[in-house]
Amino acid sequence: MKNTLGAICLIAITGLACSTAHGATLAEIKARGYMVVATEDDYKPFEFVADGKPTGFDNEMLAELRKVVPFEIRQEIIPWTGILAGVTTGKYDVALTAATVTNERMQSLDFVAPIAETTNYYAKRKADDSIKDVGDLNGKSCGVQTGSAQLQMLPQLDALLAKSGGKIGTVRQYTSYSEAYQDLALGRTDCVINTIINLRSLANDKPNVFEVGKAVADQTVSAWAVSKGNTEVLTLLNDFIGKERQNGNFYKLQEKWFGQSFPNLPEKTSP
Amino acid sequence: MTSGAFLTLLDGALVTLAACAAGVAIGMPLGLLFAVARWVDLRFFGRSVAIYVSVVRSTPVVTLALLVFFGLPSLGIEIGSTVAAIILLAVNTSAFNCEVWRSGLNTFQTDQIEAAKAFGMTSTQLFRRIIFPQLWRQCLPALINEVTMLIKSSPAIAVIGVVDITRAAIRVGAETYDPFPPMLAATLLYCVIIASTIVLQRVLEKRHMRRVSQDA
Numbered sequence: 409m410k411n412t413l414g415a416i417c418l419i420a421i422t423g424l425a426c427s428t429a430h431g432a433t434l435a436e437i438k439a440r441g442y443m444v445v446a447t448e449d450d451y452k453p454f455e456f457v458a459d460g461k462p463t464g465f466d467n468e469m470l471a472e473l474r475k476v477v478p479f480e481i482r483q484e485i486i487p488w489t490g491i492l493a494g495v496t497t498g499k500y501d502v503a504l505t506a507a508t509v510t511n512e513r514m515q516s517l518d519f520v521a522p523i524a525e526t527t528n529y530y531a532k533r534k535a536d537d538s539i540k541d542v543g544d545l546n547g548k549s550c551g552v553q554t555g556s557a558q559l560q561m562l563p564q565l566d567a568l569l570a571k572s573g574g575k576i577g578t579v580r581q582y583t584s585y586s587e588a589y590q591d592l593a594l595g596r597t598d599c600v601i602n603t604i605i606n607l608r609s610l611a612n613d614k615p616n617v618f619e620v621g622k623a624v625a626d627q628t629v630s631a632w633a634v635s636k637g638n639t640e641v642l643t644l645l646n647d648f649i650g651k652e653r654q655n656g657n658f659y660k661l662q663e664k665w666f667g668q669s670f671p672n673l674p675e676k677t678s679p
Numbered sequence: 680m681t682s683g684a685f686l687t688l689l690d691g692a693l694v695t696l697a698a699c700a701a702g703v704a705i706g707m708p709l710g711l712l713f714a715v716a717r718w719v720d721l722r723f724f725g726r727s728v729a730i731y732v733s734v735v736r737s738t739p740v741v742t743l744a745l746l747v748f749f750g751l752p753s754l755g756i757e758i759g760s761t762v763a764a765i766i767l768l769a770v771n772t773s774a775f776n777c778e779v780w781r782s783g784l785n786t787f788q789t790d791q792i793e794a795a796k797a798f799g800m801t802s803t804q805l806f807r808r809i810i811f812p813q814l815w816r817q818c819l820p821a822l823i824n825e826v827t828m829l830i831k832s833s834p835a836i837a838v839i840g841v842v843d844i845t846r847a848a849i850r851v852g853a854e855t856y857d858p859f860p861p862m863l864a865a866t867l868l869y870c871v872i873i874a875s876t877i878v879l880q881r882v883l884e885k886r887h888m889r890r891v892s893q894d895a
Contacts, residue, residue: 449846450853457850459683460690484760486840490745497749586853613856 431501434640442480443641445470446500449485450584453609453665454506454523454630457485465523465665466504466632472657473648488553489583492517495635502641506630508557508603509677516636519677520645522629524662525670526603528558528565530621531610533592539599542622546574548598551588554581557628558601564625565601593617603630605666612667631677646676680860684851688861691847692868698761698841699830702768706829707822709769710776715806717777718784728777735774740835743767748839764836772829779821783814816887823880827873844868 437443447455447466455464462485474481484500492507494500496516508526509519530550532539539545546569552558559581566576580597582588589610591597599621600607607620634641652658659669713728735743748763758766787810795805815822837846848865852858 449842449850452853452856456854457687458854459681460687484840485842486760487838487846489838490749490840493745493749497753499749499752584849584853586849586856586858589856590852590858610856 431495431498431635431638431641433638434644437501437641438479442482443477443502444482444484444500445502445504446484446486446491446494448488448491448505450586451488451506451606453605455485455504465661466506468661468665469523469652469658470504472652473645476648476651477644487584489555492555492633495633498635501634501638502645503633505632506603506605507633508561508628508630510557510560510628512560513557513633514678517633517678518636518638518642519631519633520642521649521675522631522670522673522677523649524603524605524630524666525627525673526605526630527623527627528561528601528625529604529607530599530601530624531589531592531607531618532599532621533595534615534617534619536598539621542568542624543572543574545569545576545599545624546572547577549578549580549596550576551580551582551591551597551600552602553585553588554583558603561625561628562601568624589618603628608667629673629677642678650675680851680855680864684855684861685864687847687851688844688864688868691842691844691865692872694841695830695833695843696872698764698768698836698843699826699833701765702772702829703826705765705769706772707776709773710778711780713773713777714780714784717781732774732777735770736778740767740771740832741838743771744835744839760836760840763839764841767836768829768833771832772825775825775828776822779818779825780814782821783818784810786817787814816884819880819883823876826876830872830876831869 432440432443447462447470449455449457449462451464453464455462455466457463462483470481470483483504484494486494488505491500491503491505492513495503503517506523506526507513507517507519509522513519530539530542530545539548542565545565550562550565552562559579562576562579569575577598580588580591582591585600585602585606588597588600588602592600601624604620604623607618611618611620632645634645649658659671662669713732716728717725744763744767747767748758748760751758751763791809792805795809800808834843834845837843837849842850844865848861849858851861
C-alpha cells in the first residue's frame with residue numbers, strides 16, 4: 409500500500425514539474441513542416457462528422473487555411489474534453505473550434521478573431537408550456553456541457569432570475585451537448601443552455617421536439633484559440649480570417665452554416 | 680439510420696477490435712511474464728511488478744488515457760493517439776492478466792514440479808512442458824473474461840481521439856440529434872463481439888479436450 413501511494417505521488421510530481429510546455433512558434437512549425445490543429449466531432453454546426461467526413465463551418469474554413477499556408481496542417485478530431493488542455497500543454501498548436509471567449513480562458517489562451525456571435529440562449533421542449541420567458545426558468549433544471557463557457561456563465565442567468573426573486577434549479581453537467589439535448593427531450597432536464605447558433609441548428613433539425621428560447625447571458629463571441637503568448641501563430645490566423653472576410657468567403661460560410669452572417673465582429677480578440 | 684452512418688459504426692467496430700486485439704496480444708504475454716517474475720520471486724523486478732499492478736488496477740482507464748496522452752509529451756515523448764490507445768489497453772490488461780496467471784501459478788501442484796525436477800528437467804523445460812500446457816487451460820476462462828472486460832472499457836480511448844464504436848455512435852447521434860438508433864446499433868455490435876470471444880473460448884476448450892483424449 410505504501411509503495412502504491414509512493415508511485416502515485418511520483419507520477420503526480422513528475423506531471424506537475426513538467427506542466428510548463430507551450431505551443432510551437434511559427435518558426436518551429438515551419439522548421440518541422442506541419443501545424444497540428446484540433447477540432448471537435450460533435451459540435452454541429454461548427455464541427456461535426458457526417459458519413460465519416462468532418463464538416464461544418466470550421467472544417468470548411470480549415471480547407472481554405474490549408475490552401476494559403478506554406479506548411480502542412482494535420483488535423484486531430486477529438487472530444488471537447490481534451491481540446492483546450494491539449495492546446496495549453498502544446499499537444500496541439502490551434503484549437504480550431506468555436507471556443508466561447510471568456511476572461512478565465514484568456515488567462516491561459518490567446519483567441520483569434522471571432523468566427524461568430526454566440527450569445528447563450530436556452531432551449532426547451534416544444535411541448536413544455538411552463539417556460540415562456542427567461543423568468544420562467546426559476547427553479548428549473550438546466551443542462552450544460554462540463555468545462556464549457558456556458559457553465560462558467562450561469563451566474564449571469566442566476567443574476568437575471570434574482571431580479572424577480574428566483575434562482576436556477578439543479579444544474580446538470582454533460583460531457584457533450586448531444587447528451588444534454590437527449591435528456592431535455594426525455595424530460596430529465598427542463599432546459600439546455602448553449603449558444604444561439606447551436607440551438608438554432610438543433611431546433612431546425614428537430615422542430616417538433618425542441619424550441620429556442622431567449623438570451624440568458626451577455627453577448628459573447630466564439631473564436632479559435634492558441635496557447636498564451638503564441639503571437640506569431642495568432643497573427644497568422646488573424647490575417648487569414650481578415651482575408652477571408654475581405655473576399656466574402658467568411659460571410660458565405662456563416663450564411664451556409666449559421667443561417668446568418670456577422671459583418672460587425674471585431675478583427676481581434678486577444679491583444 | 681443512413682448507410683453512411685452504419686459504415687461509420689462498422690469502422691468504429693474495426694477500430695475497437697483492432698485496438699483490443701493489439702492490446703491483448705501485448706498485454707496477455709506481458710501479464711504472464713510479470714506473473715512468473717513474482718512467482719519465482721525475482722527480488723527487485725518482482726517488487727516493481729507488484730507496484731505496477733497495484734497502480735494500474737486502481738487507475739480508471741479514462742484517467743490513464745489522459746495521463747499517457749497529455750503527460751508523455753510534457754516529458755518530451757511524442758506519441759500518436761493510436762499508439763497511445765494500444766499502449767493503454769496493453770498496460771491495463773497486462774495488470775489484470777498478471778493476477779490471473781499468478782493465481783494459476785500459485786495453485787499449481789508442487790508435486791508435479793518436484794517430479795519434473797527429479798527427472799532432471801531444466802526450469803525452461805519445466806515451464807514449457809509441464810506448467811504452461813496446464814496453466815493456460817486453467818486460466819483460459821478468467822483470461823477470456825478479462826478480454827471481454829477490456830473490450831467494454833475500450834470506449835475510454837475515445838477521449839484521446841480514437842473513434843471506437845461508442846464514439847462513432849455519439850458522432851452519428853450528434854449529427855442527426857437522434858442518438859437512440861446509433862446507440863442501439865452500437866449495443867448490438869458489442870454483443871456480437873463479446874459473443875464471438877466466448878465462442879472462441881469454447882472452440883479452444885473443445886480442441887484442447889479432443890487433444891487430451893487422443894493422447895490418453
